[in-house]
Amino acid sequence: MTQYLPSFFSLDPNALVSFFPFVFKGKPLGKELAVCGISSRTAGSMRFRWNENNENRKIVFERAGIDFKNVVPLELIHSKNVYIIEEKKDVFQKQGDGLLTATHSLVPSVTVADCMPIYLYDTENHVKGMLHSGWKGTGICAEAVHIMCEHYNSKPENICAVIGPHIGSCCYNVDKERADYFRLEFSPAAVSESVENGKTVYYVSLLNANLFLLKQCGILPENVTYCTNCTCCSPFLGSHRRETAGLPDNMPPEERSKCFTPMAAFVI
Ligand SMILES: [Zn+2]
Numbered sequence: 001m002t003q004y005l006p007s008f009f010s011l012d013p014n015a016l017v018s019f020f021p022f023v024f025k026g027k028p029l030g031k032e033l034a035v036c037g038i039s040s041r042t043a044g045s046m047r048f049r050w051n052e053n054n055e056n057r058k059i060v061f062e063r064a065g066i067d068f069k070n071v072v073p074l075e076l077i078h079s080k081n082v083y084i085i086e087e088k089k090d091v092f093q094k095q096g097d098g099l100l101t102a103t104h105s106l107v108p109s110v111t112v113a114d115c116m117p118i119y120l121y122d123t124e125n126h127v128k129g130m131l132h133s134g135w136k137g138t139g140i141c142a143e144a145v146h147i148m149c150e151h152y153n154s155k156p157e158n159i160c161a162v163i164g165p166h167i168g169s170c171c172y173n174v175d176k177e178r179a180d181y182f183r184l185e186f187s188p189a190a191v192s193e194s195v196e197n198g199k200t201v202y203y204v205s206l207l208n209a210n211l212f213l214l215k216q217c218g219i220l221p222e223n224v225t226y227c228t229n230c231t232c233c234s235p236f237l238g239s240h241r242r243e244t245a246g247l248p249d250n251m252p253p254e255e256r257s258k259c260f261t262p263m264a265a266f267v268i
Contacts, residue, residue: 004215006224011165013236016043017064022121022160026222029121029160034128035268036119036162037064038112041238046111046264048073050093057264061107066268071107074099078115078136080143082129084151098131098144102152109266113238114231116166116206117265122148124158128267135178138186138209145217156218161225164265165237168230169205172241176202187212238263 007026011018019037021028039046043060058068072088074096081096086103099108102125110117110132118141120129127148133140141161148154169192174182179202182190186209193202207226214224231239238261247259 004211004221006211006221006226008226008228010228011038011040011234011237013040013234016040017060020162020225020227022119022123022162022223023225024123024160024223029123033123033126034121036164037066037264037266037268038117038164039064039264040236041261041263042236043263045238045258045261047258047262048075048109048111048264050075060264061266066107066266070105071109071266072099072101073109074132076110076132078132078134080137080140082131082140082144082147084147097133097137098129098140100127100129100144100147100151102127107266107268109264111262112164112166112231112265113240113243113260113262114167114172115240116210117164118144118210119162119164119265119267120144120148121160121267122152122154122158123160125152125154127152127154130265130267132265133206133210135174135182135204135206138182138206139213141210142213142217145214145219157220157223159219160223161214161219163207163210163224163226165227165229165231165234166206167232167239167241169203169207170230171232172204172206173201174204176200178202179204182209185209 077095082098108130115134118131190209231237243260
């Protein structure tokens with residue numbers, strides 16, 4: 001088996017918003033083409049719902065030097081739905097988990113807090129993509145690459161992918177059913193197990209699952225980078241698992257959903 005070895009990076013814990021480049025043929029891509037970004041936990045909740053007004057979003061994006069009127073949000077539903085947008089209104093009131101655009105001025109954005117942000121860029125056709133990939137949505141990167149090839153005539157060898165901060169396999173223990181699903185669908189490397197207090201505990205690696213998918217799509221390892229910070233281990237990042245860990249079981253889901261810090265992931 002040939003090795004699939006992308007490069008990796010880590011985030012500055014003190015940055016309000018972190019920026020990092022796409023990497024193409026092993027070299028960082030010029031800023032004028034596209035740049036990836038993510039807000040930190042310190043920046044506060046970047047939660048987005050169509051029927052809510054979160055003033056913090058505008059404040060943080062503008063502090064990061066981004067014109068807020070160009071930010072394209074999406075209400076996330078842990079699906080594999082990817083939208084093509086040429087204008088901001090194309091996704092108004094829509095729900096899904098992925099955005100693709102060839103319009104340079106638009107800033108497609110999702111939120112994450114353990115789920116994986118996946119950034120895509122076609123260096124030839126200048127199409128950028130922003131995806132939210134949690135466990136249920138794993139596979140959305142393959143769907144997005146497929147749409148890029150069909151709609152924009154992209155070629156997999158020209159596409160760069162960056163995997164942003166997400167819950168690492170260090171913290172992502174799951175039940176046997178979910179472990180079996182990942183092993184079967186996304187290769188045995190997506191699951192590890194250990195015996196703890198006499199019981200088998202399963203850990204899912206969303207990273208290995210998505211590297212497997214990107215490789216299957218024909219994305220070259222020299223065009224892939226990933227972030228090594230685990231959201232659950234890193235207090236400067238928002239983590240659904242860490243931040244809701246001590247809450248009472250009977251707390252209503254809507255209230256619970258406001259007790260962690262969704263971070264905005266976006267492509268400029
Ligand atoms: Zn961890």
